[in-house]
Amino acid sequence: MTPTTQCNAPIVGDQDRIAFDNIKSQLITLGNEIVSNTEKLYSEDNKIFEKLNMNEEQFKKNIEKYKQTNIKIQKELNLQDNNIEGMQNLNDINGMLNDSDLRVLQENYSYIMWSIVAIGILTITINTLKK
Numbered sequence: 001m002t003p004t005t006q007c008n009a010p011i012v013g014d015q016d017r018i019a020f021d022n023i024k025s026q027l028i029t030l031g032n033e034i035v036s037n038t039e040k041l042y043s044e045d046n047k048i049f050e051k052l053n054m055n056e057e058q059f060k061k062n063i064e065k066y067k068q069t070n071i072k073i074q075k076e077l078n079l080q081d082n083n084i085e086g087m088q089n090l091n092d093i094n095g096m097l098n099d100s101d102l103r104v105l106q107e108n109y110s111y112i113m114w115s116i117v118a119i120g121i122l123t124i125t126i127n128t129l130k131k
Helices: 014-052 056-084 090-130
Strands: none
Touching: none
C-alpha cells in the first residue's frame, strides 16, 4: 500500500465538500461584513457623542434647570388660578355671558310691557276726561 492509495471510499463526497467550502467562504465574507459594519457603527456612535458634547454632569444640570423652570411655571399657574375666584374654565365664562344676556332681555321685555301699560292707562285717562 502506498500513501496515495485509498482503502475505503471517502465519507464526504466531492459535491458535499464543494458545498461546504462555498458555505464556509460565504460565512467568512458575512463575518467580515459584520465586523466592518460594527466598526462603522462604533465610529458613528463616537461622532454622535462628540457632536452632542454633553457629559453626564451637563445633562444633570440641564435636568435640574428644567425641574426648577417647571416648578416656577406651576407656581405661576397656581397664582393665576387663585386670582380668578371661581372662573375655572371657559364654560364658566360662557355661562356667565349667557346669563347676562338673558337678564338684559328680561329687563327689556319688562320695560316694553310697562311702557304699553302706561300708554294704555294714559289713553284711557284722556278718553275719560274728554267725555
